[in-house]
Amino acid sequence: MNTQNSLSQIYLDANATTPVLPKAAAAALATMETMFGNPSSSHISGLQAKQIMDNAREKAQKVLGSGNGSVIFTSGATEGIQTGILSALYSAKSQMETGKTYTILYGATEHKAVPESLKHWNTILEINAQIKAIPVNRDGDLDLEFIANEVPNALMICTMAVNNETGVFQNLSHLEQVIRKHNTNVYWMVDCVQALGKTTLELANTSIDYAPFSGHKLYGPKGIGFVYIRENAPFTPFIAGGGQEGGLRSGTENLPGLAALNIIFDMLLSNNDESFTDVVQLHKFREQLASALKKSFPEVVFNHSFKNSVPTTLNFAIPGFSSKEMMDLFDAANIRVSSGSACSSKVTRSFVLDAMGLPAWQSESAIRMSFGPAMTQIQIDTACERIIQSAKALGRSCLTFDSNQISPKENLNGLVQFKVGGSCTWLYVDQTSKSAIIIDPLAEITERLSTILNCQNLTLTAVIDTHGHADHVSDRGRLADKLTPIQETDPLGWPISCNYKVLNGHRYPMIKVGEKYLVKVATPGHTDDSISLILCSEADTELKIDYVFCGDMILMGSLGRTNFATSSSEHMHHSIQLLHNIIGNESLLCASHDYNNEFVTTISAEMDRNTLLAQVINNDIPVTDFVAQKVGLDKNINDEVGSEIMCGAFIKSCNKKKVTDYNSQTLSDAMSQSSDMTLIDIREPHEYVLGHDQQFGLNVPLTRLVDFISAHQDKSEPLVLVCRSGSRSHIAAQALARLGYKNVGHLKGGYALNN
Structure with missing residues (x-):
């Protein structure tokens, strides 16, 4: 199997180490x-x-x-x-x-x-x-x-x-x-x-x-x-x-x-050796790189002054992009950069920039480009071309929007998941009607959502919260004011004027999204205003449920906490049973939080590891006993996880499932023996288009994995997931295996170790 990126490597991480001349x-x-x-x-x-x-x-x-x-x-x-x-x-x-x-x-x-x-x-x-x-x-x-x-x-x-x-x-x-x-x-x-x-x-x-x-x-x-x-x-x-x-x-x-x-x-x-470039030229190199960054990312912020820093280092941040996103982008273009000190790869923010008093987002999003005195003009020219090329590639994912100059964009259709820490925002797009809905909007990605909607020429039908969030301030109002037609809504964003849909013999408020219905079901418990949103459609006179946005009622590996002033364990017991009666065991649950990178779940998958939930579903536990157990469970909530307020105490974290680890040789052998094996590249579209001159496998971005799961119900299909380093593909393979996919593998070490 050939996974070679045809672009030559441009190495801009000399402060970590340099090649041996x-x-x-x-x-x-x-x-x-x-x-x-x-x-x-x-x-x-x-x-x-x-x-x-x-x-x-x-x-x-x-x-x-x-x-x-x-x-x-x-x-x-x-x-x-x-x-x-x-x-x-x-x-x-x-x-x-x-x-x-x-x-x-x-x-x-x-x-x-x-x-x-x-x-x-x-x-x-x-x-x-x-x-x-x-x-x-x-x-x-x-x-x-x-x-x-x-x-x-x-x-x-x-x-x-x-x-x-x-x-x-x-x-x-x-x-x-x-x-x-x-x-x-x-x-x-x-x-x-x-x-x-x-x-x-x-x-x-x-x-x-x-x-x-x-x-x-x-x-x-x-x-x-x-x-x-x-x-x-x-x-x-x-x-x-x-x-x-x-x-x-x-x-x-x-x-x-x-x-x-x-x-x-x-x-x-030596005064005559031309191996090392003089300081004057090194300053010109930095200015050239800085100019390319400004041209490509007009909002770039440099994290240090050029007046008191050596010319071989640039440290910068791009508003709206994490350091990992930028590293993945540049890596796909075969540009090697760093997110900070290479001696501490697990650190998510820079203690250096923190000490300098920079805003948290700059510290968390910092990228370092560094080169040595052996850098050449040709290498700098190539690096600048790649930087510009990388920025244009973002247009394919609609992460940058320039109507005059943009890469061929990937038309969105279906569900997209965005994560900030353990919190999730969901965007559903109906490409036919050019309409979209946003569930549980996070302030950190408002600009990204706005760019995507504008780039895709979408009309925002609704922006809805599943409950009043205690761990963050919803950005629903800003999105709604900016993008939706003026409409009167309740405090969570549900339109006051709406139609109704009968589910399981009961009428519920409903709004149309293309040919689908978004149905609101009151499911108090986590908070008294909690709702669940069911996206469904008619199929041969039967109701087909696509997704259930359940807020913080059922979390992956847990139930939502019920120790807020507006919580009620008794109401949660009733809400779980009500929702189950409508959606059954196998509908996809899209929660407001995903603390363990599990993406999506089902009631069936959760019952396997959550005895308390199983007892409620099977009507094996009285309300009074459920309330008592819930009090004990909520006492285990740890609110000291980063800056997030945890919305559930974990009964059981992600179960590690057996997935097949492939290398390039064993994958080639397996593919030659199985004609129905599907290779899935889970990098984002902009990484994918930079990384391959030709189509290589099916591109299913990690942000679209839930949409892929919804469309591929054959759980016996052989699937092999691939990414840059093997970390994302392993997480995704684990998630599929947990949901019952029987024949899942991933390319260990990703493209980085299997060229």
């Missing part, structure tokens, strides 16, 4: 093959190896302007950080006075390796000083007044030369003046990892005591780095053993890494 890689390989001696050996092979190490140290000293200071080779920046912190704190401990309070200072935007190491050694050495973060302003500059006030009692101060997320550089000269004016003896470490090759360093002309560096941040291999130690600065070996590095750092030297560094240092020291 061919010359450096060749030097490392040649050293492994022909100069593999141990530098500590006295024979010729050892002497040749030692010369490589000595040359690298001599060149490093010139690059750093280290003077009489020491340069010690390490495994990387983290080891260099440990070396500096251990050396400083071990020495400082011997100078501490009994009864005096001490602090350790570090910049609030420092790489996490620094504060975590400070905490570690502060505890291990039993110093127990108070560790304080130095605040920064909106531009990321350290608070000099704070330093002036705190540094007199500080044992150590740690700052950065250049920030890895924003590229913001500190004025080391000004910092030094403040630090030394108020404490001439405090130990000072400067993380210089992102400074190498981007700023001029003359460390011997400063009072910096320790400065760690990393080879893989500047086109060298991983596993090699070095640390500068100022002359006469205290030093304690972090690694003891065989006495290598003059007893300062034991362990057999990484000779291939040193050979690669030799080449990198030659490039930095």
Whole structure:
């Protein structure tokens, strides 16, 4: 199976790591093959190896302007950080006075390796000083007044030369003046990892005591780095053993890494080597990228000032788009970017931008583009073309709308699910009548919904809440005022003037959506105003139920909480039975919350894991017992999950179902043996169109998965789901399996690992 994206890779994540330059890689390989001696050996092979190490140290000293200071080779920046912190704190401990309070200072935007190491050694050495973060302003500059006030009692101060997320550089000269004016003896470490090759360093002309560096941040291999130690600065070996590095750092030297560094240092020291672009041109590269972003996304917000940041970093946010959405978009165009520090991929917002006081949405939506001095004009030109191409591709999903210039759009028809955290908004579109309804609108996606409706030329028939929400403010009013004809509604948005539909022998309020009916059923319990909305149609004189928007009455893995002032467990008991009598066991339930990425459920699926619900449906529990059990259940609600108010206590979370994990070979084999296997690409349309020149499988965006489930009731059909990395496809496959689909698999590792 060929899943290759034909676009060449454009790598814009150099602050995380850089590719090894061919010359450096060749030097490392040649050293492994022909100069593999141990530098500590006295024979010729050892002497040749030692010369490589000595040359690298001599060149490093010139690059750093280290003077009489020491340069010690390490495994990387983290080891260099440990070396500096251990050396400083071990020495400082011997100078501490009994009864005096001490602090350790570090910049609030420092790489996490620094504060975590400070905490570690502060505890291990039993110093127990108070560790304080130095605040920064909106531009990321350290608070000099704070330093002036705190540094007199500080044992150590740690700052950065250049920030890895924003590229913001500190004025080391000004910092030094403040630090030394108020404490001439405090130990000072400067993380210089992102400074190498981007700023001029003359460390011997400063009072910096320790400065760690990393080879893989500047086109060298991983596993090699070095640390500068100022002359006469205290030093304690972090690694003891065989006495290598003059007893300062034991362990057999990484000779291939040193050979690669030799080449990198030659490039930095040469005035004629064209491998590295000069600073003036690097500034032009950043301006070119920034211009492409502004052209493609007019509302782009840059999260740092270009005046005090190195030219190789851009950190920005696009209003209305999460960082994951933008990363997926750029990845589909084969542009590699980051959402922040690559060392902390699970973090959903940037502590650096938080420390700078930026709004939460900018921190949550931040994207970092970074490149190194080996970037070329051709690569920048290609990157800009791809950025513009990516923005145009969003038009296919109607996520951007420009009537003059837009990609062929994907016509929406059916149900679309939008999620913000654990909350859901539902959009139903009838393409024939060009009408739409929105259920439980969230403020965070109002602009996106408006863009989609305008792009698709849709008339908004109604915007309805299933209940008054306690966990967020509904944006129903703003959407209704903006997009619907003037109509009188009740507080939840249901039109006062409506027709009626008979369901199960009873008349219920109804509005038409194309040829379908949206029926309102009062289902109080979670709140006294709770309603359920049933989308249905006539089929051969029988009623066909498409979707049931049940609000927070029946949640996936739970029942909605009933401990609000307007709640009633007794009413919920009755509402569950009423709804079941109308919709049966297999109708699709679209809840207002989806905390575990299960998308949709049925009463049958919930009864399998929710004994309390099963008892109510089967009429096996009196109302009084249900009320008593519900009180106990609601006591388990945890309201401390992020910023969300949880709307139900989970009886049982998502049951993990067995799905088949394929790789490219096993999938090709399976497809050759089964002609009825359906391959489903669940990326969004804009990702899909960027990622493939030709049609590849069926495109069912994750936001349309519920619509796909509704249309594909044959649960024995072999289905294989595919996405970029395998994470979305695995979640979707699990959801299908939970609903009874018998033959579901996914491509493990996605396109990323199966090219």
